[in-house]
Amino acid sequence: MNLKNILLHSSALAILALGMSLVMLTNGIDLSVGSLVSLVSIVTAGLLGSKFGVLFAIFSGILTASFFGIFSGIIISRIKLPPFIVTLGTMVITASLALVLCGGETLYWEKNWFNTIALKYFFGVPILFCIVSIFFILIMLLIHYTSFGSYIYGIGSNEEALRLCGVKVKLYKTLVYLLSGCFASVAGIMLTSRIASGNPIIGMGYEFEAIAAAAIGGISFIGGKGNPAFAFLSAVTITMLTNGLGLMGFTTPWQYCGIGAILVFGMFLNRILAKVSLPER
Amino acid sequence: MKGNFLLELKGISKKFGGVTALQNVDLKLNYNEILAVVGDNGAGKSTLMKIISGAILQDSGKIIFEGKEVSIKKPQDSLSLGIQMCYQDLALIDCLNISNNLFLGREISEKILGVADILNIKKMRDLSIQHLKNLGIVVGNIYEKVRNLSGGQRQIIAISRTVYWSNKLIILDEPTAALGVKESKKVLDLIKTLKEKDISIIIISHNLQHVFSVAERVMVLRMGQNAGDRVIKEIDGDEVVKMITGAEFSGQELLG
Numbered sequence: 261m262n263l264k265n266i267l268l269h270s271s272a273l274a275i276l277a278l279g280m281s282l283v284m285l286t287n288g289i290d291l292s293v294g295s296l297v298s299l300v301s302i303v304t305a306g307l308l309g310s311k312f313g314v315l316f317a318i319f320s321g322i323l324t325a326s327f328f329g330i331f332s333g334i335i336i337s338r339i340k341l342p343p344f345i346v347t348l349g350t351m352v353i354t355a356s357l358a359l360v361l362c363g364g365e366t367l368y369w370e371k372n373w374f375n376t377i378a379l380k381y382f383f384g385v386p387i388l389f390c391i392v393s394i395f396f397i398l399i400m401l402l403i404h405y406t407s408f409g410s411y412i413y414g415i416g417s418n419e420e421a422l423r424l425c426g427v428k429v430k431l432y433k434t435l436v437y438l439l440s441g442c443f444a445s446v447a448g449i450m451l452t453s454r455i456a457s458g459n460p461i462i463g464m465g466y467e468f469e470a471i472a473a474a475a476i477g478g479i480s481f482i483g484g485k486g487n488p489a490f491a492f493l494s495a496v497t498i499t500m501l502t503n504g505l506g507l508m509g510f511t512t513p514w515q516y517c518g519i520g521a522i523l524v525f526g527m528f529l530n531r532i533l534a535k536v537s538l539p540e541r
Numbered sequence: 542m543k544g545n546f547l548l549e550l551k552g553i554s555k556k557f558g559g560v561t562a563l564q565n566v567d568l569k570l571n572y573n574e575i576l577a578v579v580g581d582n583g584a585g586k587s588t589l590m591k592i593i594s595g596a597i598l599q600d601s602g603k604i605i606f607e608g609k610e611v612s613i614k615k616p617q618d619s620l621s622l623g624i625q626m627c628y629q630d631l632a633l634i635d636c637l638n639i640s641n642n643l644f645l646g647r648e649i650s651e652k653i654l655g656v657a658d659i660l661n662i663k664k665m666r667d668l669s670i671q672h673l674k675n676l677g678i679v680v681g682n683i684y685e686k687v688r689n690l691s692g693g694q695r696q697i698i699a700i701s702r703t704v705y706w707s708n709k710l711i712i713l714d715e716p717t718a719a720l721g722v723k724e725s726k727k728v729l730d731l732i733k734t735l736k737e738k739d740i741s742i743i744i745i746s747h748n749l750q751h752v753f754s755v756a757e758r759v760m761v762l763r764m765g766q767n768a769g770d771r772v773i774k775e776i777d778g779d780e781v782v783k784m785i786t787g788a789e790f791s792g793q794e795l796l797g
């Protein structure tokens with residue numbers, strides 16, 4: 261297991277963790293990201309087999325997940341239902357949709373440049389991780405240097421105060437879920453390229469890993485506190501752990517067991533580190 | 542000057558479930574006037590002000606601003622009319638710093654590469670420092686999170702924000718509640734300076750001494766209804782107390 265491999269394998273989780281931390285900063289949660297990854301995998305793979313070209317397939321994948329992101333976002337911000345329930349619904353809808361669309365089978369397509377995205381390296385760094393790094397930088401800019409960034413923290417900390425200052429809270433809340441869906445589509449496309457097929461359950465469990473990464477990274481469950489950078493780092497750490505366990509011969513269930521343990525332990529570590537005071541924003 | 546009054550409320554009523562917070566309340570505010578709104582706890586003062594600011598929507602009644610009937614459905618509406626309110630619970634965002642809070646919803650940003658609006662943090666900091674200095678307010682660090690400030694400091698920051706964006710009307714809901722003697726005086730002086738800038742002010746306070754020192758007129762609410770509206774010069778504290786309580790007690794009894 262070398263660094264190249266770890267970076268390659270952590271790409272999908274890292275980007276999901278970024279999206280999840282934005283959502284969690286607004287005092288929300290997005291349970292649908294895992295099944296959105298699966299759905300995007302099916303949609304993209306299905307269209308890769310058609311005549312519309314690779315870019316169209318990628319674009320459709322992104323559009324599909326964004327649609328469901330907006331869907332959750334609008335219901336959460338306008339109808340004011342709890343994010344947990346709404347995204348649970350979206351999760352089940354999209355998971356089923358993925359299975360229905362592919363008839364429960366893995367989809368393949370004639371090999372083209374889409375397959376090579378996950379194989380290419382840029383100065384020794386996987387292209388996938390380069391893409392993720394670009395997203396990371398953009399999110400850091402968003403958080404620290406845009407008003408949207410302040411509003412994300414504001415929504416999590418005191419949504420009503422933000423509304424009273426004339427900020428369009430509903431719009432920004434919806435945007436956060438849109439971003440989360442969008443990031444899920446990027447993760448889905450990366451994974452699809454890596455396994456060179458469309459798999460209806462490829463995203464299973466990713467919502468849990470993303471939430472774990474965000475939580476271990478110090479993103480508060482009640483919003484307004486934490487820095488997505490740490491969520492990003494803990495996504496890489498979690499991948500290292502699961503891969504390490506895999507190399508030692510532990511099967512996937514055991515790996516989940518490991519993540520669960522590190523989640524609790526990580527939270528405990530957070531408590532201790534909080535006393536040393538980490539930068540929050 | 543448009544219309545006889547800057548602001549006129551006619552027959553405002555508001556119910557929260559079974560609770561009648563306001564019933565058929567009228568209010569008149571002249572141009573360039575300091576009006577105090579007083580009343581016991583739960584009399585409906587904050588609710589009435591929140592209706593003006595668009596924080597909540599009235600069940601019935603009209604709002605007339607500068608002679609024109611206006612519909613204020615959300616905070617943006619009142620802000621664009623030139624109404625600024627400092628809420629009783631301050632409406633600050635604890636996890637953001639002082640500068641961020643002062644510019645909340647009105648951040649200064651610049652287009653970079655023609656697309657991204659990037660915050661001009663330095664400019665907002667400089668303006669914040671300048672503004673607080675003008676008001677004679679000392680804060681250690683403009684990047685301090687509001688969470689770490691004392692109750693009084695938070696209140697001062699909330700008031701400064703309201704004043705910074707002041708336009709035509711400022712509403713201050715118990716602005717001196719958490720303040721010491723010196724800071725209270727500062728705020729009262731500030732209110733007088735604002736009047737000189739042609740701004741009208743509505744102040745809510747339980748402190749009649751404060752009311753008498755700044756306000757020109759006092760309006761009394763009792764159990765969600767109008768209970769008097771008098772020019773300050775023609776009235777004394779005793780009478781105000783009688784109006785507030787419905788003449789159950791005299792001021793002398795209450796004040797000892």
Ligand SMILES: Nc1ncnc2c1ncn2[C@@H]1O[C@H](COP(=O)(O)OP(=O)(O)OP(=O)(O)O)[C@@H](O)[C@H]1O
Nearest residue numbers: 557560561562580581582583584585586587588589
């Ligand atoms: N959001 C709300 N939901 C339910 N009831 C409310 C709400 N806001 C106010 N009320 C009720 O309306 C009445 C008037 O409240 P309001 O806050 O306007 O009083 P107030 O005059 O500002 O009192 P205080 O001096 O204590 O600030 C009270 O009976 C209160 O319980």
Ligand SMILES: [Mg+2]
Nearest residue numbers: 586587588629
């Ligand atoms: Mg009140």
